[in-house]
Amino acid sequence: MSVAEKIKSIASEARRASFAMARLSSVAKNELLLAMAQALVDNAGTIIEENRKDLEAGEKKGLSSAMLDRLMLDAARVEGMAAAVREVAALPDPVGEVTKMWKRPNDLMVGKMRIPLGVIGIIYESRPNVTSDAAALCLKSGNAVVLRGGSEAFHSNMAVASVLSAELEKKGIPAAALSIVPFVEREGVTEMLKQEEFIDVIIPRGGESLIRFVVENSKIPVIKHYKGVCHIFVDASADFEMARKIIVNAKTQRPGVCNALETLLIHKDVAETFVPFIYETLAAMKVELRGDATFRQFAPEAKKAKEEDWYAEYLDLILAARVVDDMDAAIDHINRYGSLHTESIITGNYANAQQFVRQVNSGVVMVNASTRFSDGNQLGLGAEIGISTTKLHSFGPMGLEDLTTTKFIVYGEGQVRP
Template identity: 60%
Template structure:
């Protein structure tokens, strides 16, 4: 069978499975998640054996140590996947919940009820744990899912898929509710993106190149997250010690993730007191500073920033620093160079904090806190399937509720429209 036919058949069967899954009780879905978690732990040796095939090929291909680290499945990785499923099982089920209710003058009671999206396609790179994380979240939200992992993690993903495929029918859920694309060919992605008749949403997780490819080629709505160009603005009223802690954590704690700070904006009234001590912290941690002309006058060791630095997502121990005249200039800079991901202000002025949260349009805007808090778990969602910088249909970290939509329910007692 051709790749196109394989993908079409998967999409058709996912649509059928989604209808059955939408009717599943919360207890049934939780039972399945806990059973998959149990089977993951039982099959540790098999999963790691298959993962070694991917690791061997990655090393032969000369892929980076960072890539190989993301690809590696350890005992701790398997325990983390199992624990994640247990956490999702403990979360409230959004399906069937009533969001809002009101009564019209004619007596009809109108409400909005949460329902699954239907069938979700997820395209991702390298990290095999996404297979389990995404499957668990989609199942709990009542959605069927088709997963297309990177070819570099092919054997690992197929091993994980086999475990899920075994558990689902044993628990009375169609095995087609979770499917992993069984071929390596890149054309499988194109085939998946053309199944608009059966798939309701595509979620790409990976680098900017992958996401732009998906957006350019999909006939299905796509939730986008091109990159995370995140800013911290240090206001003139900022507590200097607090600002140092927040900026250091935002940049250094995990520099290779999308919610790490890439550009630090500093009010000119604060710069001379703040930047020298902040630079000492950054330099000790191995951070390269690229600054505007005003920054370089205060920090002679800083490299002169170019225009390419302001929209850059370094994902590394590099930071761009700009001294701004006021908050107006900081907001204009964010509007011009930001990616609608995460921004933070450090200030002791309540009115400026309120204005910053109101005027900055990114998916998460923080006051006196690190950008690293733009994360589903950290914000109380329990888990996330990714961070959307699209304003439709979700914006920011996507938890269970963001994997559902709402429909209107209207209850009458004989009313007819005049």
């Protein structure tokens, strides 16, 4: 069987399995996830043994120590994966929820009910815990899922998926509800992106190059997230100490993640005092600042920012900084250079806070808080499948609800249309 034929078979079987998943009760889905969590713990030795193969191959390929650390599984990390699956089991089931209901003049009752999306395709890199996280979220929301992990974690992903699929069969649920592409050829991704007859949506998780490849080649709708160019605007009424704490956290706690701060905007009325204050703080923490002319007027040691710096997702201890004339100028900058990920304003003015929240249309907009809170778990979703910078059909961190859609339901008493 060719790669194309194999992928089509996997996708079509997942479609049939999705019908069985959609019929499962909340109790049945929770029991399944709890059994899967226990199976991960019980089979930790096998999973770690397979993971070792990936680590050895990664060392031979010259993967960085940071990449190898992301790839590595030990008993504690497998237990962490199991704990994450249990957390998903404990979340409210969105399927079947009636989100609104209204009465028409002819006494028809019209409403909207949450239903699964159907089959979700997930293409991801590096971390093998994504295999169990994605499976748990997709299955809890009543979907089937087709997974395609990166070649660097192939053995780990196959081992985790095998353990989880075995629990589906024990519960009498088609194993194809959780499918994983069993080969690493790039053709597998390309063929997966052609299966619009069977797969309802594709969610890529990884670097910008992967996501752009998926978007450019997919016949299936893609929920994408190219990069996180996150901004903080320090308003004229900002408390400097609050701003310092938030900026330090947003930039330095974990600079290599998508919700880290990348561009700092400062109101001109406070630039003379705030710029030297924040420059001294960040420089002491080894952050390289790249500023515009006005910023460098008050912090001459800063490097000169270039046009490409305003678009940059550094994922490093580098920060672009600009002094702006007012709120409108800050919003204009975000609209021009932002990636629709996360923006925050530091302000003591309620009206300014509300203007920022209304007029900045990124996936997450914050007031007096670090951009690092732009995370499903931190926002109370319990877990997330990823962060979407696509406004259709989901925007921002995606939890269980975002793996469903809604259908109209109508209750009548014999009404006919005149």
